[in-house]
Amino acid sequence: MNPQKNGAQVTEQEASVYRTILDSVPMGIFAVDTAWRITFFNREAEKITGFTETGALGCRCYEIFRTDLCHTGCYLRQALETGKNIVKARNRILTKSNREVPVSITAAVLLDKTGNVLGGVESFLDDTARVALEKRIEESYVLGDIVGKDEKMARLFDILPVLAESGASILILGETGTGKDIFARTIHNMSPHKAGPFIKVNCAALPDNLLESELFGYKKGAFTDAKQDKPGRFQLAEGGTIFLDEIGDLSQNLQAKLLQVLDEKEFYPLGSRHAVKVDVRVVASTNKNLPKMVRDGTFREDLYFRLKVIEVELPPLRERSSDIPLLIDHFVAELGASLGKEICGVSLDAMKILLNYHYPGNVRELKHIVEHAVILCQGDNIPKGALPGSLFVPETNSVLSSMFSPDSPSAWTDPLLAKERAAILEALTTCGWNRKLTAKALRINRTTLWRKMKKHGLASSTEG
Known part of the structure; x- marks a missing residue:
């Protein structure tokens, strides 16, 4: 690349100064002509790519950088074709030693004094540190297939590995759609039983007589259509985890049989006089109020306490x-x-x-x-x-129903409080849930904002 000054060739001394400046910049810089041949390659570009300037000059840029986008979505090509600079785009290059490096790039068109295209110039930064940080942050929000950063979820993330390792029965509570089955599977995958099967049974999906044979299996001749022995779900879960979804829908008869399995680690298949021993981790879930069902006599108290050795409650969205x-x-x-x-x-x-x-x-x-x-x-x-x-x-x-929370004392009770809550919510949403910016937008101090957020049930995990 030959720098020009007022349309004339610069002196060797001036060119040396320009070169020194570009070599001192802490980012890779290279230039290409209209045939995509590299005409300039600074010191940081050498450092990031592993290629020397001598080895890079004259090569086509895609021969040096070898990115997935070189032939299909090249940012430098986009800049040349549109005449618009590409700023802080992300890509991955391959170094001379074939190590993949994430980079942040800026691409621009090189023009002469009359506006003719000479080629393009691209600067790039090694983005490894930022990508690694983003990955660590992302991983801190994900546990198995569970995603969340709210403080309630963070607490669950902290204790879940310990709960999974314990081997004790676990009862998962939560409204429909909160992810109880995903939590159950994550517990299994993190437990000593992870090498064994994970068997799910929906206790609300089958009538009582079919559910019993499904859970415990049957022997040949146990009933008219029992042409051969059939193992139940507990047997199929041997050495692994059985997940009893919607446990609150289990009949009292099956509740008693389940209690026997939990207490004695054995059960009797239909039509059998011989008990079957099992080594199974039991995880159950429900969206029902089991303590109330115990008080009403529709759910066995002894089974409830046997299931809730460990109890986990999933918050609604x-x-x-x-x-x-x-x-x-x-x-x-x-x-x-x-x-x-x-x-x-x-x-x-x-x-x-x-x-x-x-x-x-x-x-x-x-x-x-x-x-x-x-x-x-x-x-x-x-x-x-x-x-x-x-x-x-x-x-x-509507504004009122959109963020209704039964735990919020202001919800559906006082129209003025509801309007205040809606205004705070809108400001939080606009400011990305940053309390400092939200307080400034509402012209109140941060302490007042936090107090009002707690009052209206909006005090979940927020920034700033």
Whole structure:
């Protein structure tokens, strides 16, 4: 690259000064001509790539950097074709030793004094540290298939490995759609039983007589259609975990038989006089109020206490609203990949609607909403129009109902308090749940904001 000054060739001394300056910059810089041959390669570029300037000059840039985008989405090519600079784009290059390095790049067109294109110039920074930090942060929000950064979720993340390791029976409580089955599977995957099977049984899906044979199996001739022995789910779960979903729907008869398995580690298949010994970890879940059922006499007290050796309660999504953007990003990436779509994220209009919805179906409903939007999305960003129409119905997405929380004393009781809550929520959403910025926007101090957030049930994990 030959620097020019006022249209004339610069002196060797001036060129040396320019070179010294560019070699002192703590970022890689290279330039190409219109044939994509490298005409300049500074010292930091040598350091990051492992190629010397002598080895790089004259080579085509894609021969040196070898990124996945070189032939399909080159940022430098985009800059040359559009005439617009590309700023802080992300990519990955291969070094001379074939080590992959994440980089942050800026690309621009090189023009002469009359506006003719001479080629392009690109600067790039080694982004390894930032990518590693982002990965650590992301991993701290993910445990198995569970995603969350709310303080309630963080507490669960802290204790879950200990609970899984214990081998004790676990009772998972939570509303429909909060992810009880995912928690059960994560407990299994982190437990000493992880090499064994994970068997799920929905206790509400079958009538009592069929559920009994499903759980405990039967011997040939136990009933008319019993043509051969059939092992039950407990036998199939030997050495692993059995997950009894919707345990609150179990009949009193089956409750007694389940208690026997928990106490004695054995059971009798239908039509058998011989007990079958089992080594099985039992995890159960329900969305029902088991203590009330015990008081009403519809659920055995001894079974309840046997199941709840360890009790875990999953918060509804409305109580962990700061997790909604994180979950949206997770589902967009997951569902986009499964559908073969490259979707970067969600538009601001769509995100505002998603943040203001109350999610009676919790995380499961959010996932279905995102799946609907991903299917309809035709670009790289999900627009407002790709969201389900039900989100725009006033009755289901009004200011009052959108963030209804039964734990909030102001909800549905005082219209003025409800308006205050809605105003605070809107400011929090606009400011990305940053308390410092929100307090400034509302013209109140941070202590007052925090007190009002607690009063209105909005004091989940927030920044600043």
